Amino acid sequence: MKHRTFFWFFLPTGLAMLLFIALPIVSVVIQSVYAPHEAVLKTVENCTPLVGCTTETTIDQDATRDIREAKPLGRFVGLDIYLDRGHLAAAEVGEAWSSSASMGEFFDRLFNLPLYRALAFTLTFTFIVTPLLIGFGLMIALAVNSLHSRLKGLMIFFSLLPMIVTPLIGSLILFWMVDSRGVIGSALVALAGDPNFSMKASTGLTWVMLIVYGVWHSAPFAFVVFYAGLQTLPKDQIEAAQIDGASRWQRIKYVVVPHLMPLVTFVALIQLMDNFRVFEPVVGFNASAHATSLSWIIFNDLGGETRQLSAASATSVLTILGVAILLSPVLVRTWRDFKGK
Amino acid sequence: MFLKKVAFASSIALWAGGAYACEITARVNIIGNEFPAIQTVGAGAEECAGAEVSKNLTADHKDIHVAGMQGNPAEYTSAIVANSTLTILMNDDLVRPLDDLVAKHGDALQKSQLITVDGKVMAVAFMANAQHLMYRKDILEEIGVEPPKTYEDMLAAAEMIREKGIMQNPIGGAYAAGWNLAQEFNNMFIGYGGTFFKEGTAEPMINSEAGVNTLNMMKALTEYMNPDYLTHDSNATNAEYRAGNIAMLNMWGSRAASQTTADGVTDAVKNGHAIAGPLTVGGGSTPASTLWWDGWTVAKNVSDEEAEATFVAMMNGIRPDMMQNEEIRQQAVWLIDGYQPTDAAIGVFDAAKAGTVPYPMVPYMGLMHGSIGNELSDFLQGKESAEQALADIEAAYTAAAKEKGFLK
Numbered sequence: 001m002k003h004r005t006f007f008w009f010f011l012p013t014g015l016a017m018l019l020f021i022a023l024p025i026v027s028v029v030i031q032s033v034y035a036p037h038e039a040v041l042k043t044v045e046n047c048t049p050l051v052g053c054t055t056e057t058t059i060d061q062d063a064t065r066d067i068r069e070a071k072p073l074g075r076f077v078g079l080d081i082y083l084d085r086g087h088l089a090a091a092e093v094g095e096a097w098s099s100s101a102s103m104g105e106f107f108d109r110l111f112n113l114p115l116y117r118a119l120a121f122t123l124t125f126t127f128i129v130t131p132l133l134i135g136f137g138l139m140i141a142l143a144v145n146s147l148h149s150r151l152k153g154l155m156i157f158f159s160l161l162p163m164i165v166t167p168l169i170g171s172l173i174l175f176w177m178v179d180s181r182g183v184i185g186s187a188l189v190a191l192a193g194d195p196n197f198s199m200k201a202s203t204g205l206t207w208v209m210l211i212v213y214g215v216w217h218s219a220p221f222a223f224v225v226f227y228a229g230l231q232t233l234p235k236d237q238i239e240a241a242q243i244d245g246a247s248r249w250q251r252i253k254y255v256v257v258p259h260l261m262p263l264v265t266f267v268a269l270i271q272l273m274d275n276f277r278v279f280e281p282v283v284g285f286n287a288s289a290h291a292t293s294l295s296w297i298i299f300n301d302l303g304g305e306t307r308q309l310s311a312a313s314a315t316s317v318l319t320i321l322g323v324a325i326l327l328s329p330v331l332v333r334t335w336r337d338f339k340g341k
Numbered sequence: 342m343f344l345k346k347v348a349f350a351s352s353i354a355l356w357a358g359g360a361y362a363c364e365i366t367a368r369v370n371i372i373g374n375e376f377p378a379i380q381t382v383g384a385g386a387e388e389c390a391g392a393e394v395s396k397n398l399t400a401d402h403k404d405i406h407v408a409g410m411q412g413n414p415a416e417y418t419s420a421i422v423a424n425s426t427l428t429i430l431m432n433d434d435l436v437r438p439l440d441d442l443v444a445k446h447g448d449a450l451q452k453s454q455l456i457t458v459d460g461k462v463m464a465v466a467f468m469a470n471a472q473h474l475m476y477r478k479d480i481l482e483e484i485g486v487e488p489p490k491t492y493e494d495m496l497a498a499a500e501m502i503r504e505k506g507i508m509q510n511p512i513g514g515a516y517a518a519g520w521n522l523a524q525e526f527n528n529m530f531i532g533y534g535g536t537f538f539k540e541g542t543a544e545p546m547i548n549s550e551a552g553v554n555t556l557n558m559m560k561a562l563t564e565y566m567n568p569d570y571l572t573h574d575s576n577a578t579n580a581e582y583r584a585g586n587i588a589m590l591n592m593w594g595s596r597a598a599s600q601t602t603a604d605g606v607t608d609a610v611k612n613g614h615a616i617a618g619p620l621t622v623g624g625g626s627t628p629a630s631t632l633w634w635d636g637w638t639v640a641k642n643v644s645d646e647e648a649e650a651t652f653v654a655m656m657n658g659i660r661p662d663m664m665q666n667e668e669i670r671q672q673a674v675w676l677i678d679g680y681q682p683t684d685a686a687i688g689v690f691d692a693a694k695a696g697t698v699p700y701p702m703v704p705y706m707g708l709m710h711g712s713i714g715n716e717l718s719d720f721l722q723g724k725e726s727a728e729q730a731l732a733d734i735e736a737a738y739t740a741a742a743k744e745k746g747f748l749k
Contacts, residue, residue, distance in 0.1 A: 038746035039432075039704065043541065044459035046702055048424070049466050049634050049676050050693040057541060057703045058458060061434045075746070085740040092736075112725070112733065114715070180569050195509055198568035203722070286572040289518035289718035300715065303404050305429050305520075305707035310744050 025320065032081060032313035034074040037067045074310075081314045086301075088318075089113045115318070118292040121207065125293070126275040126326070129214040134267055136215060137222020138260070142252065144223070145230045156227070163220035171284025174213055206290040210281050217281075218274065222267045229263045230256070265330065272326050277319065294319045363389035363657040365650035371396040371637075372406045373421025376595055378468055378673035379635065382421065385658030394654055403429075410435040413642040418651040421637045424700040425707060427456065427464050432704045436463055436638040442652040449661055454676050456636055466636035467659040468673040470595045471697055472528060473630060473688035474620055479613035480507060480588045488615070492532075492558055492622040492629065495589055499565040502588055512565040513582055513590030516721070517574040523714035524631075528591065529555040531698055532622040532629025543705045543747035545738050547713075548731035554623055556720055556727040563721055571718055579603075585610050591620065591630070594689035598671040618691025630692055631700040634676070705747045712737040 040063040047053040083090040092113055100106035110116045144155050162170060177184045178199045189197045199205045233256060241251045257264075279295035282288060288296060294315060301312040371386060373379050375398045383396040397417070399405075403426060409416040411433065420430060430436050438461040443450065447465075456464040476488055484502055489495040495512065502511040515521040530537075535551030538544060563570055567581060579596060581587045583606045592600075601611045619630035637655045639648050663669050664679040674682065674689040682690060700706075712734050720730035742748040 035744050036746045038749070041543075041704070041747075042459075045457075046459075047455070047457040048699055048702075049453045049456075050469050050632060051699050053457075054699070056458075056701075058428075059432055059434075059704050061431075065434065077744075081744055084743065085736050086744075112719070112729075114737070180567060196568050200572050201568040201570075201722075286517060288715075289571040289722070300711075304711040305403055305425055306432070306705075306711065306741075306745065307407060308708075308741055308744060311741065 028313045028316050030073070031309055032317050033076060033078055035077045035081060035310045036074050037064065037071070038075070040064050040067075077310075081310050082318070085113065086297075086311050087115050087314050089115065114292070114297060115294075115315070118294050118297050119322075121291040122276060122278060122293045122322075124207065125211060125214060125278050125291075126272060128211050129218065129275050130268060130271045132211075132215045133218045133222050133271060134264060136219040137267065138226050138257075140219065140223040141226035141230055142256070144227060159223055160220045162216050163218075163224075167217060167280035168284050170217060171213055171281045174209070175285045178209060200286075203290040206285070206287050210278075210285060210287060210291055213281050213285070214275060214278065218271055222271070225263050225267050226260055229260045233259055269327060269330055273323055276323055276326055294322065363653060364391045365389045365394070365653050367392050367644070367647040367650040369394040369419065369647070369651045369654045370417045371398070371419045371421065371655075372402050372409055372417040373398050373637075374402050374423075374635075375400050377599070378595060378675075379421055381663070381669050381672060382467060382637070382655070382658040385660065385663065386654040389650075389654045389657055392650060402426075406430065407433060407435065410640045410642065414644065414647075415640040415642040418640050418643045418647050419637050419655055420640070421635065422464060423470075423633050423635050424702050425710070427636075427638065428702050428704055429707055430638060431458065431463065435641055437641040437648060438462060439465065439639060439652065442639070442649060446649075446652055446656055449656065449678065451676065451678050454636070456634070464636040464638045465655070465659070466634040466676050468595070468635045468675050469689055469693070470593060470633040470635060470674065471630050471689045471692035472524075472591050472593050472619060473628075473692050474589065474617045475582070475592045475597065475600060475688070476589045476615055476617070477587075477610065477613040478615040479609065480511075483507065488617050489589065489620060491624075492529075492562070492620050495620060496561055496565070498589065503565065508586065508588055510565055510567045510586070511588040512562055513573075513578045513587035513592075514562060514566055514570065515573060515575040515578045515592070516559075516563065516566065516570040517577070518571050518718045519714040520710065521574050521714075522571070522717055523710045525559065525591070526555060526713050526717060527700070527710070528619075528629045528631060529558055529622060531631060532620075532625055532627060533558075534623075534625050534627065537701060537706070537709055538703065543703075543742050545709065545735045545742075547709075548728065548735050552731045553727045556717075556730060558622060559717075560721060571721065583607070583610055594686070594692070595673055597688055598683070598685040616685070616688040618688055618695055619697060621695075626696070628692060628695045628697045630697050632692060632697045633700055635673075705742055705745070708741045708745060708747070709734075709738050712741060 040060040041057050042060040043055055044058050045053050046056045082088055085092055093110060096106055096109035100109060111120055140159050144152060144159060147155055176182050179185045180189060180198045185199060188199065189195060199209055237255050238251060241255050246254065277295050278293045279299065282291060282293055282296045298312045298315045301308040301315065369386065369392065371383055373383065379398055383398055387394045387396065406417065406420045407429065410420060410430065422430060440462050443455065443462055450465060454466045455462045456466055474489065480502060481488055481498065484498065484505060486498050486501065489498055499511045502508050514525055516525060530547065530551055533551040533554045535547065535549060535555065537547055539546050567573065573581070575593060575596065578590060579592065579600065582590055583600065583603060585607045597616050601614050619628035621627070622629045639651050659677055661677055661679040664675060664677055670681065671683050671685060674686045716730060716733040716737055719725045720727055739748060
């Protein structure tokens, strides 16, 4: 394609990407290095019903307004927010490293910090859910593909259901079922023989529940992609393998899977990215006491009574960096392939 | 239930068609929390004719009201707020002083309804609220004890109920990680005589003896709660109570009336339901609870005409003749002239009489509340010591307060 043609062809997409992707990211980065001005406080008398008047501290709006108007962005804090306890916690990690007697103690103290605790769950979730959902997706695709053509449509519909259901609704339904008075919950109580047995009260079981939910919700995506890939499987290769005496397992291993390999990379890429941003199940399962994720921290900072925009922005930037690091091996390989050609 | 709703709707329709006329000339848009009393106020404001009145009443109001009032002109002309949320709006200078409008249109208001900060009226309160004891008198009679006055009594009664095999987990509490859990901490902490901040500064001081006692008492209470307590908010806790699984709980007064009227309440709960004032703890005399008010504000970033229309419409939503309706009277402890307390109001009035302190209205309390909600669950799960949990709360709060410019 000529450069000129390419330019005009790409311009609308390029503009949209600039407007909707690049600019917001720039704005988030700026937001994360600025914080609100120092508040000017004063003591005043408050009067409320049933109590009467009390002395309270409040913000001196007249004094604060002048500072705000002079510098509307706030005060520049550089990387302070990235390094504070709510994020990378440089001082706390350093302190824990130098004063911990053993690695165990160090990790105990590390995972007591909000960002590292969230990272522990987020990474565990990402690296367990992604391979599992690829495996399950492939199994379902192979199973559906070998069905009689009349059953296929129906089975495809049912297999896609978890993806069709809105994530929040899906997790809420499961949440109610595992409640100690719900269907699964009471069954587990009966199985365990302990009336105080509760999935929601145990950190380990909550993680398992979230991971099971993650696989349940995302496997259909892998299934759809693999099923489409299976339709392009060259019949003659399969037949040749059959004639050579390959068993069903060998045909899958040596013909089908290599054929689907580019799709596996694609699904892995998308799902690594998605799972790293795990959010809905943590909210839906009300699981924040046991498992938090980076996205949940952003939500929590924005959702509190006092919104912490700078903190949320810093976590957002860290999430983007995290995704970039996670995808870098695949991206580097793609770049090498591109250069090689 | 259905008949009641019909009666309720027709009684509202009657007033709308009645002598009372509310004329406004500019748009009104209300943001607020969602429970029956606020719905009533919103519906009253909507009766006004002459311009459009819209409302957005949702439990997520706290997440959107700042953004919705920050623009100029603001999307919302009025926010229905409580102690904590008024502070948040005032931190960003989003509500206007109402003195002139009160002088012009506020004849129907009682002086106690005016929330004044630094001598200026910033909000008009219409109801009071507090968390207090609700219990099953039939069950307490069965074990032969008086309704508890202190949390220590509550623990003793819970042990008896469990021993007799009446209920496995007789205590209820809105201990869901986050805002609810932090509120229960605040209650208990105040009951033990704790103070959140060093006098006149934003520096935290919850890592104290009161803090440790608070955590130990909360932990002791959770031993008698449904094991899922960290996921139970007020709604889930009430559902447990209505299903007859709980004998005693500390619950919001605004929910007292609906405790026996909601769908699916068992007869045993209906007949056994009783309320009393808030409990004390650790031999203290200050109840382990906080006093709240709900009221409305007028946005700063709207034209004077819209502000006046909003004031008039909101006044129509809290006019004294509404207090003659039995259904409305039940919904809350109203601060409106002419309100005769119902049985459901005993708990809140007892709370006020016993000297319950109001929820702190300092600008950085929201950050403290958030930090408590995030950092407490580890202790309740037995993963860390009380001192460590309190130190974590202070550290999390300090980081947030530094960001927001409250601490250097």
